[in-house]
Amino acid sequence: MSVTQFWLSFGFGLSTASVLAVAAVGLSLQFGVTNYINFAYGDFMALGAFVSYALNNEILHLDIWVAMIGGSLFMGVVAVILNRLLLSPFARRFSKTFYVLIVTFGLSLIMLNLLSAIWGDNVRFYNMKIERVIKVGPMLLTKNQLIVMALSVVLMLGVHTMLKTTRLGKSMRAMSDNSTLAMTSGIDTKRITTITWFLSGTMAGLAGTVLGITEGNLTPAAGELFLFVIFAAVIVGGVGSIYGAMAGAVIIGLATEVSAAFINPAYKLDTAFVILILTLLFRPNGVLARTGKA
Amino acid sequence: MSAFWLYVFTLIFFLFDYFILAMGLNIQYGETGILNFAYIGFVAIGAYMTGAVSMPNSVGTGQHYILGLNMPFPFNLLVGGLSAMVVSVLVAFIALRRLRTDYLAMVLISLSLVFYDICNNYVPLFNGADGLYNVPSPLAGVLHLTTNSFTVVFALLTGVISLIMWWIMSRITRSPLGRTLRAIRDDDGVAAALGKSVFRYKLTSMMIGSFFAGIGGGLIIQFNTSFNPSAWLPGETFVVFAVIIVGGVSNNIGLLVGSLLVETMLVHLVAFLPAIPGHPGLILNIAAMMIGALLMVMLWFRPQGIVPEKLRRSPAAVAAATTSTDYAGIDEGVSHE
Amino acid sequence: MSDQSVSRADSALGCQDLTKSFLGVRAVNGATFEVPRGQITALIGPNGAGKTTVVNILSGLMKSDGGTMHLESTETTNWESEKIARLGLMRTFQLSRELGGLTVLENLLVAPHDQPGEKLFNIFFRPGRVTKAEKAHVERALEVLRTYGLYELRDSRASDLSGGQKKLLEISRAVMAGPKVLLLDEPMAGVNPALIERIGGYILDLKAQGVTVLMVEHNLNVVEKICDHVIVLAEGRTLATGRLSDLRENKEVVSAYLGEVIDAGAIS
Numbered sequence: 001m002s003v004t005q006f007w008l009s010f011g012f013g014l015s016t017a018s019v020l021a022v023a024a025v026g027l028s029l030q031f032g033v034t035n036y037i038n039f040a041y042g043d044f045m046a047l048g049a050f051v052s053y054a055l056n057n058e059i060l061h062l063d064i065w066v067a068m069i070g071g072s073l074f075m076g077v078v079a080v081i082l083n084r085l086l087l088s089p090f091a092r093r094f095s096k097t098f099y100v101l102i103v104t105f106g107l108s109l110i111m112l113n114l115l116s117a118i119w120g121d122n123v124r125f126y127n128m129k130i131e132r133v134i135k136v137g138p139m140l141l142t143k144n145q146l147i148v149m150a151l152s153v154v155l156m157l158g159v160h161t162m163l164k165t166t167r168l169g170k171s172m173r174a175m176s177d178n179s180t181l182a183m184t185s186g187i188d189t190k191r192i193t194t195i196t197w198f199l200s201g202t203m204a205g206l207a208g209t210v211l212g213i214t215e216g217n218l219t220p221a222a223g224e225l226f227l228f229v230i231f232a233a234v235i236v237g238g239v240g241s242i243y244g245a246m247a248g249a250v251i252i253g254l255a256t257e258v259s260a261a262f263i264n265p266a267y268k269l270d271t272a273f274v275i276l277i278l279t280l281l282f283r284p285n286g287v288l289a290r291t292g293k294a
Numbered sequence: 295m296s297a298f299w300l301y302v303f304t305l306i307f308f309l310f311d312y313f314i315l316a317m318g319l320n321i322q323y324g325e326t327g328i329l330n331f332a333y334i335g336f337v338a339i340g341a342y343m344t345g346a347v348s349m350p351n352s353v354g355t356g357q358h359y360i361l362g363l364n365m366p367f368p369f370n371l372l373v374g375g376l377s378a379m380v381v382s383v384l385v386a387f388i389a390l391r392r393l394r395t396d397y398l399a400m401v402l403i404s405l406s407l408v409f410y411d412i413c414n415n416y417v418p419l420f421n422g423a424d425g426l427y428n429v430p431s432p433l434a435g436v437l438h439l440t441t442n443s444f445t446v447v448f449a450l451l452t453g454v455i456s457l458i459m460w461w462i463m464s465r466i467t468r469s470p471l472g473r474t475l476r477a478i479r480d481d482d483g484v485a486a487a488l489g490k491s492v493f494r495y496k497l498t499s500m501m502i503g504s505f506f507a508g509i510g511g512g513l514i515i516q517f518n519t520s521f522n523p524s525a526w527l528p529g530e531t532f533v534v535f536a537v538i539i540v541g542g543v544s545n546n547i548g549l550l551v552g553s554l555l556v557e558t559m560l561v562h563l564v565a566f567l568p569a570i571p572g573h574p575g576l577i578l579n580i581a582a583m584m585i586g587a588l589l590m591v592m593l594w595f596r597p598q599g600i601v602p603e604k605l606r607r608s609p610a611a612v613a614a615a616t617t618s619t620d621y622a623g624i625d626e627g628v629s630h631e
Numbered sequence: 632m633s634d635q636s637v638s639r640a641d642s643a644l645g646c647q648d649l650t651k652s653f654l655g656v657r658a659v660n661g662a663t664f665e666v667p668r669g670q671i672t673a674l675i676g677p678n679g680a681g682k683t684t685v686v687n688i689l690s691g692l693m694k695s696d697g698g699t700m701h702l703e704s705t706e707t708t709n710w711e712s713e714k715i716a717r718l719g720l721m722r723t724f725q726l727s728r729e730l731g732g733l734t735v736l737e738n739l740l741v742a743p744h745d746q747p748g749e750k751l752f753n754i755f756f757r758p759g760r761v762t763k764a765e766k767a768h769v770e771r772a773l774e775v776l777r778t779y780g781l782y783e784l785r786d787s788r789a790s791d792l793s794g795g796q797k798k799l800l801e802i803s804r805a806v807m808a809g810p811k812v813l814l815l816d817e818p819m820a821g822v823n824p825a826l827i828e829r830i831g832g833y834i835l836d837l838k839a840q841g842v843t844v845l846m847v848e849h850n851l852n853v854v855e856k857i858c859d860h861v862i863v864l865a866e867g868r869t870l871a872t873g874r875l876s877d878l879r880e881n882k883e884v885v886s887a888y889l890g891e892v893i894d895a896g897a898i899s
Contacts, residue, residue, distance in 0.1 A: 037396045039331070039403065086590070097396055099597070101329060102535060103590055109532050110586035117579040177654060224528070225411075228404035239397060266415040273408040280388055280401065465755065470740070470748030470765060473733070477741040480730040487690060488808060489716030489744050498751060605734055607786040 003138075009261040010254065011139035017253025018152035019211050023226070024233040024245035025159055026203025032176035032240050033196040034087075036097045039104040041204055042227030043111035046220055048075035048205020049212045050119055057127050064126050064213065065147070072205035079201020080194055082107065088193065108224065115220035123217045148210045155203070156246055163242060172196060176240060225269075229256070232272040236279045238286025247287070251275065300445055301566055305558050307449040309550075310456040311513050312557035316537040316549040317463045318506025323535070324544040324603075325467060326499040327479035329399040332385070332406035333507060334530040336378040338413065340508025341515040341526075344374030345426040348516070355428070357421045367432030371512040378508025382500045390496050406528045414523040425522020429515050445517075452513050459506060460546055466502060467544070468606070475499055476544075529582075533561060536589045542599030551600055560585050637665040637860075637872075642701075643843040644689065644720070644812050649698035650867075651684055658684045659695070660867030666812070666860075671834060671844045673854040673875075676864035682847045683725055685864065686816050689845075690722040691715040702812065717744055719811035723818060725847070727797035731790030735781055738789050738800055739772040740765075742807035772807055779803040779833065795822045802833060813837060815846040819853055831857050851875070 027041050038044070052071030055062045062070065086107065090100045131142040141149075163169035171187045211226060212218035229252060237248025252272045260268035279287060315337060322328040348370040349355070351362040365373065389401045414423050421427075433451075434444050466472055474495055478485045482492045515521040533556060541552020564581040592599065639645070642665035651659040659681040666672045674682050687693040689700060691712030699708045702718050730738050746768065747753045748761035776782045779799050784792065792800060798818060805813055815834070819827045827850070834844055835857055848854050854861060855875055863870040863884050871884045878884045 037400055039399070090593070093594075094597075098327070098329060099593055101396055101399060102539070103593065105331065105532055105535070106586040106589045109529050110583045112529065113579040113582040113586075117573075117576055117583075121575070221527075225407065228407040231400045231404050235397065235400065239400075264415070267411070269411060270408050273404060276401070276404060277388055280393075284391075284393070462755075466751070469754045469761065470746045470768075471751065471754060473737055473741055474746075474749050476732055476737075477730045480732050481728050483692060483712075484724075484728050484730060485741070486712045487692065487716055487722055488742050488804070489713050490741075491713050495749075502751070603732070605786065605788055606737060607734060 005261050006258065007138035008140055009258045011136070011141045011145070012260075013254035013257035014139075014149060015141065015145040015214050015253075016257050017250045018149045019207055019214060020229060020233050020253045021152050021246050021249035022155055022203050022210065023207035023230045024237070024249045025156065025242055026200045026207060027230055028234055028240060028242050028245040029159075029172070029203075030196055030200035031234075032242070033172055033193055034091060036091065036100050037104070038087075038200075039101060039227075040108035040111055041200075041230065042223035042225070043108045043115070044075055044079060044201055044204035044223070045208030045211065045226065046115055046218070046223035047078065047111060047208070048072055048201075049208035049218050049223070050115055050124075050220070051075065051205070052209040053119075053124055053126060053212070053218060057124075061127070064128050067126075068206065068209040068213075071209050072202045075205030075208075076198040076200075076202030079197045079204070083194065083197040112220055112224060119220065121220065123219055125217055126212060128213065144213050148214055151206075151210070155206075159242065168192070168195060229269060229272050232276040235276055236287055241286065244286050251287070300442060303445045303449040305562055307445070307452050307513075307517050308562050309553050309558045310449070310452040311510050311517070312534070312537055312553040313456045313550050314452075314459050314506055314513070315510040315534050316541070316553055317459060317546065318503040318510065319534045320503075320538050320544060320549060321463065321467070321475070321506070322499050322503040324538060325472060325475045325479060326496055327395070327482070328390070328496055328499060328503075329395050330402055330500070330503070331399045331528075331531055332402035332409075333503075333534055334526045334528060335406040335409045336382060336504040336507035337511035337514070337530075338409070338521075338526045339378045339381055340374035340511030341521045342413070342420045342426065342511075343377040343508070344370045344512030345429045345515040345521055346420065347373045348430050348432070349426065349428070357424070357426065357428075358417050359421050359426060360419060367516070370432070371509060371516070374512030374515075375505045375508035378504040378511070379501045382504035383497065386493075386497045386500045390500065391493055403528060403531075406531065410523060410526070410528060421522075423523055425520060425525070426515065427520035427522075429519045429521070431519060432516050448513075448517050452517070455509070455513065459509065463502075463506070464546065471495075471498070473606070532589075533557065533585060536585050539589055539597075539599060540592050542601035542603065544603040545599065545601045548599050548601030548603075555600075556585060556588070560588075637667045639665065641665075641667050643668040644700075644702055644845060646685070646689065646700040647698055649685065649688055649700065650696045651681075651688060651693065652696055657867055659688065661698070662864060662867060662869050663698075664862045664869050664872055666843060666845050666862075668843050669838065669841055670859040671838050671846065671857055672860040672862060673858040674845060674847045674862050674864060675849070675851070675854060676870070679866075680864040681867040682864055683816055684867075686722065686814050686845075686847060689715075690720060690814055692722075716808070719809075720814065721805035721808050721810035721812070722814035723798075723801040723805055723816055725816040725820065727794070727801050729789040729792065729797050729800055731788070733789055734786050735776065735789055735792070735800060736769070736772055736785040738804050739775060739807040740768055742804050743768055744808065775803050775807050779806075780829075795826050798822055798826075798830070802830070806837065810842060812843045812845070815844065817847050817849065819848065819850055827853065 023045060027038065031037055048071045051074045052067045055067035055070045056064050087100060087103060090103045094100065131144055133140050133142055134146060163173060171192045174187060175189060175192055208223055211222065233248035233252040234245050236251055237244030252275060255275055256268045256271050259271040319330065319333050322330045346359045346361040347363045347365040349359065349362050350364050352359050385405060389398055393401065413420050416422065431444050433439065433447065437447065439447055474485065474490055478490065478492055478495055486492050537552035537556045538549060540556055542548020560581050564577055567577050570576050645665035647663050649659050649662040650657065662681065662685050674685065676682055684693065688695045691710050694709050699706065701707060702715060702720055705718060707715050730741065747757065747764045753761050773782065773785065776785055779802065781796065781799055781803060784796065789800060802818060818830055831853060837844060858875065861875045861878055862872045863878060871878055871881050
């Protein structure tokens with residue numbers, strides 16, 4: 001592999017890592033607060049991406065970046081509604097996480113088929129300007145990739161600031177550590193849970209849309225296929241840890257794209273799985289974790 | 295024979311086949327509490343391996359696949375079941391050792407997606423996205439069956455096989471092994487505190503369930519004479535979960551009822567409905583959403599399923615041999631706060 | 632302060648300098664004690680003293696951060712709970728953990744180690760052995776249930792039992808496994824006085840059968856009546872060990888624990 005190729009794939013890796021970081025942090029925020037994995041998260045991404053598509057291509061014909069905001073916020077609201085009407089009642093009623101996990105799995109099936117019923121299974125494209133390629137050091141990146149990276153960095157800083165400095169963030173961290181304790185110490189856990197679902201849904205919608213932008217196309221199943229890459233990032237970073245999710249996203253994002261330069265790009269996602277397996281075998285609590293929940 | 299009867303026997307085949315698949319997932323989920331979201335992957339391994347060993351050497355067939363041993367029925371089917379079992383051992387050693395239920399589910403669903411990705415893209419293994427086709431119909435040559443009569447014979451044969459599998463599964467679930475698995479399902483910490491090797495039993499449960507998955511998959515590829523990645527998208531696992539949860543967790547009659555309602559009616563019967571003009575696939579989308587919704591409604595209103603799990607009461611003989619009158623009123627001395 | 636009153640040779644179970652932290656809080660901080668073989672020992676201490684954590688570590692449910700422990704002459708530090716259980720240590724839980732989907736009888740039948748019927752091979756190829764062993768286990772289980780007054784409930788779903796019945800079920804399940812050492816985490820908590828009396832009797836019977844018992848207990852009346860030996864934990868450390876009557880003289884113990892309880896009126 002030539003040096004040029006390496007930097008080319010490295011640039012792609014940073015772009016994938018940016019998308020992945022948004023997705024993984026959104027998943028981890030919700031997991032931390034509610035303590036169960038949302039297996040419909042990939043479909044949250046897809047729904048957000050398709051609402052952005054509708055705003056961009058079918059109604060209003062908004063600029064893609066504006067449409068992206070609309071699609072993300074829409075998904076945030078949907079996430080809150082789904083939590084209120086479906087997930088939270090199941091989580092409260094059954095003490096075993098089993099049930100709510102199966103419900104999210106079922107939700108995933110419903111959402112996937114809903115998307116497919118509305119938009120069909122054909123590949124769709126966002127209406128975007130022809131991209132200019134910009135040279136950044138040794139890397140070649142499109143303008144859109146740069147915007148996505150900037151967006152991701154800003155969002156990560158925002159999440160960091162929120163968790164460390166705001167009351168909301170502190171409450172969320174308290175609930176992650178110990179929800180019973182948080183409840184008894186006067187935190188309005190219901191409100192925090194609602195806000196968390198909104199943030200998680202919005203970030204899913206955002207991640208889904210920017211995935212569509214960077215990949216250049218979108219299908220209803222795209223989110224579901226991307227889901228395991230998010231899982232890989234989350235597990236590699238240590239489940240439940242926000243900073244772990246960020247680190248995992250960078251590791252997995254770079255590893256998949258750089259490895260794509262060596263092997264058949266069709267298998268680049270399998271690199272993520274190899275890293276996931278190695279992590280499970282040697283650092284089951286994640287690469288960064290000292291002690292974990294597993 | 296009319297097309298109608300062909301449909302009926304196709305439905306009968308899937309009824310029995312999903313009964314087998316449901317029993318396999320049930321021992322993992324219903325009896326042991328393992329949330330195996332990769333189940334359909336083990337079905338696929340069984341299908342591909344059964345197909346690959348029963349087909350002739352791939353050279354000259356226009357397809358690419360491994361093995362190609364012309365292996366006759368039922369040995370090809372056993373290879374399918376055993377292959378799925380062997381893979382489950384590998385998976386268990388990586389993922390089952392120390393992971394919480396939901397992490398395990400994450401890893402398993404990831405595994406299922408990766409395995410899918412490999413089968414879909416790596417042509418030399420199982421012919422990539424085209425999948426295997428022209429898989430020999432078992433017994434067709436021996437019994438001089440036509441395509442139609444093969445459908446009937448194989449559907450009935452699957453019925454017989456499912457009865458054998460039912461007998462095997464009942465022996466297991468009624469044994470002390472089944473009891474220990476249910477103890478692990480109810481509280482694996484207690485099982486460990488009683489000296490049970492939780493990992494060993496989960497491994498056993500994974501192996502048994504995967505064997506059933508492999509057999510069920512092997513029957514599908516032989517019935518359809520083909521199998522490709524579009525047949526086993528990871529979401530298909532959910533259909534098997536729906537069969538179990540709708541019919542009745544840990545009740546074999548319930549699993550048969552679930553297979554009838556979910557797999558036969560909602561998956562296959564609707565496939566025979568004429569498509570809505572201009573909206574191909576819409577009916578299938580709606581059916582899939584109905585399966586999801588049905589499962590949620592069942593979980594909420596009747597989590598035990600249509601036919602609930604039976605308590606395994608002590609055998610009448612034991613009770614009769616030990617009738618006692620020396621005891622009165624347990625509730626004395628027990629507080630009810 | 633280390634325990635000088637019980638030599639290692641007379642000890643069925645013990646630990647040295649156990650430590651364990653949760654989220655930076657030291658729950659156990661150098662607990663050291665020996666449990667005399669064939670006797671009933673109480674583990675007492677104020678709330679938050681780390682009693683349950685110590686029991687969880689000794690039974691392998693949790694791994695300690697530091698320190699060592701032994702069961703009889705075997706070092707069991709950081710062993711899995713299933714291995715410790717197979718050496719002959721059984722336990723009950725503070726909040727009863729019945730196997731809810733099983734019947735009362737089945738709860739007991741799970742307990743025996745290495746049942747022939749737990750092996751797939753035996754189920755299909757040696758059914759005679761499986762049936763024979765199962766018969767023997769059922770007989771023994773029914774006998775235990777009779778002893779503990781649960782016989783009539785043998786076919787009830789364990790999750791349907793009352794709180795007191797669940798306590799009895801946990802003890803009888805542990806007994807069914809034939810323990811050498813029994814750890815009871817608050818066996819009398821939340822049960823009425825009549826049942827406390829009965830459970831006390833069962834524990835004395837177990838002692839008579841040669842079982843070593845370590846029980847976490849708040850009710851000093853019970854401790855006084857049935858326990859031979861007392862270990863006082865405070866802030867994760869062993870404060871004192873000995874007979875309860877001797878400990879009443881110990882000012883440190885009284886101020887750390889007994890005084891508080893007396894004030895609270897627990898000793899009537």
